[in-house]
Amino acid sequence: MDKINSIKMERVSFKSGGEDILKNINVEFEAGYIHTLIGPSGAGKSTLIKLINRLIDPTEGRVLINGIDINNFDVINLRRKIGMVFQQAHLFDGTVSDNIKYGPLLMGEKNIDVKYYLNIVGLEESFQNKNVSNLSGGEQQRISIARTLANRPEVILLDEPTSALDPTSTQLIEELILQLKNKLNLTFIWITHNMEQAKRVGDFTYLVVGGELVDCGRTGELFENPRKEITRLFIDGKLTGGKSK
Amino acid sequence: MNAISLTLASSLVLISIFISYYQNLSIEREIVVGTIRAVIQLTIVGYILHYIFAANNFFFTLTMVTVMIIVAGNNAAKRGRGIPGVFYYITVSIAVGTAITLAILILFGTVHFRPQEVIPVAGMIIGNSMISSGLTVSRLKDEMKNRTLEIQTALALGASARQAVQKILKISLKTGMMPTIDGMKTLGIVQLPGMMTGLILGGVDPINAVKYQIMVTFMLASTVAISCFCVTFLTYKEFFTPYHQLKAGVK
Structure with a gap:
């Protein structure tokens, strides 16, 4: 698989249990940026990013990487190139080190520099032997990011990684992601409910409402000068409903 | 064991029916159905096995x-x-x-x-x-x-x-x-x-x-x-x- 330059969705729809979760999504995420997805709860944002690492497949349409249908890539390799961090960091039983080594060990890599990854996420080396049950929420989320980084991904999907964290931990994660983008030239597709957060971190922002991508653009323009009424209503907190049906 | 002893032994089931009734478990019907099914199934199996053993x-x-x-x-x-x-x-x-x-x-x-x-x-x-x-x-x-x-x-x-x-x-x-x-x-x-x-x-x-x-x-x-x-x-x-x-x- 070549270096990922773009991820594109063409006429993508997703149905589950007879319900339309996503409807006719057409979008392109360019590499090297932070793309934030905003929208009401249940709008289909999490479903949308799970299509990118093939945790699910669309019922219609296709997802392309560098113009090639995603189904042409080996799914395991794809998930290593496109990592994902969930809202609730699930750490596997054991130590921090066990968790960071998880992905590489699956591929038979044995020499994993755990300290390097701890350093990247701003944690001390002494963390490597700590049991994961003794970590705070913010530390767990940083370990979960370090674990994803250990697979050396090019793109990271973030499904509301700070929604369960306190303001200090949230700020630390935001700073970390901005550093990673610049330092490692990574691409992030970041779901957030926090519009201030989207403004702070997003290069581009996408508004998903009722399973449809209703607006997108450069973050500053989208928030300061919304072209569409629905975007203005959402920003002003006046949009009611918006769940996918 | 003769048939009379077996019939008398079946009165043991009454104990479980009594407990169910006394404790309001509402499983008396299931106990009765279970008992009848067990007797019928075992009797049928007994005859089938008798035939299969004989046929070898x-x-x-x-x-x-x-x-x-x-x-x-x-x-x-x-x-x-x-x-x-x-x-x-x-x-x-x-x-x-x-x-x-x-x-x-x-x-x-x-x-x-x-x-x-x-x-x-x-x-x-x-x-x-x-x-x-x-x-x-x-x-x-x-x-x-x-x-x-x-x-x-x-x-x-x-x-x-x-x-x-x-x-x-x-x-x-x-x-x-x-x-x-x-x-x-x-x-x-x-x-x-x-x-x-x-x-x-x-x-x-x-x-x-x-x-x-x-x-x-x-x-x-x-x-x-x-x-x-x-x-x-x-x-x-x-x-x-x-x-x-x-x-x-x-x-």
């Missing part, structure tokens, strides 16, 4: 064992309701466990291929396989449901479906096997098992009865392990697509 026919014996496996599979599959193909997987697992264990016992001359020996021994094997396989799929189903985030996390890190559920498979396998292992630890102390009790009641010397029971214990340990292993590894795949994705709707 390979085909009849095999048919009887096959029927027992299918009935056991059907019963255990209820615990895995919602999993596609669960009846098939459990039945195959019980059949494999039964076939391997019976073949070893016959090969080593511990049991002879006569209906009088094969059918009761197969009954014990199949009964235990049925319970352990049912426990295994039931636990597998629960764990898959409760550990969705853990599985998704592992898959997102590049684990295959098999790697993502490694821990769940172990837990399910252990759940199916542990009752038999625990039973082995207290055998003879807490309970005198069915076969040994039967032989002693039938007038066999307790030392000889113990020999048979030891054989049964080894046999059950093997068959339960085989059945649980097969059912775990056959069934977990039903929760995933060929692309290592958790299937929606398998509950």
Whole structure:
């Protein structure tokens, strides 16, 4: 698989249990940026990013990487190139080190520099032997990011990684992601409910409402000068409903 | 035991009906239905076995064992309701466990291929396989449901479906096997098992009865392990697509 330059969705729809979760999504995420997805709860944002690492497949349409249908890539390799961090960091039983080594060990890599990854996420080396049950929420989320980084991904999907964290931990994660983008030239597709957060971190922002991508653009323009009424209503907190049906 | 003694013994059921009534459990009807079914089923089986033992026919014996496996599979599959193909997987697992264990016992001359020996021994094997396989799929189903985030996390890190559920498979396998292992630890102390009790009641010397029971214990340990292993590894795949994705709707 070549270096990922773009991820594109063409006429993508997703149905589950007879319900339309996503409807006719057409979008392109360019590499090297932070793309934030905003929208009401249940709008289909999490479903949308799970299509990118093939945790699910669309019922219609296709997802392309560098113009090639995603189904042409080996799914395991794809998930290593496109990592994902969930809202609730699930750490596997054991130590921090066990968790960071998880992905590489699956591929038979044995020499994993755990300290390097701890350093990247701003944690001390002494963390490597700590049991994961003794970590705070913010530390767990940083370990979960370090674990994803250990697979050396090019793109990271973030499904509301700070929604369960306190303001200090949230700020630390935001700073970390901005550093990673610049330092490692990574691409992030970041779901957030926090519009201030989207403004702070997003290069581009996408508004998903009722399973449809209703607006997108450069973050500053989208928030300061919304072209569409629905975007203005959402920003002003006046949009009611918006769940996918 | 004559018919009158047996009829009088049936009054013991009244105790359970009384407790149900006294404690307002509302299971009196089920106790009555269960009792009547047990009497009818056992009587029919008694006559069938009487005929099969007299016929001493390979085909009849095999048919009887096959029927027992299918009935056991059907019963255990209820615990895995919602999993596609669960009846098939459990039945195959019980059949494999039964076939391997019976073949070893016959090969080593511990049991002879006569209906009088094969059918009761197969009954014990199949009964235990049925319970352990049912426990295994039931636990597998629960764990898959409760550990969705853990599985998704592992898959997102590049684990295959098999790697993502490694821990769940172990837990399910252990759940199916542990009752038999625990039973082995207290055998003879807490309970005198069915076969040994039967032989002693039938007038066999307790030392000889113990020999048979030891054989049964080894046999059950093997068959339960085989059945649980097969059912775990056959069934977990039903929760995933060929692309290592958790299937929606398998509950």
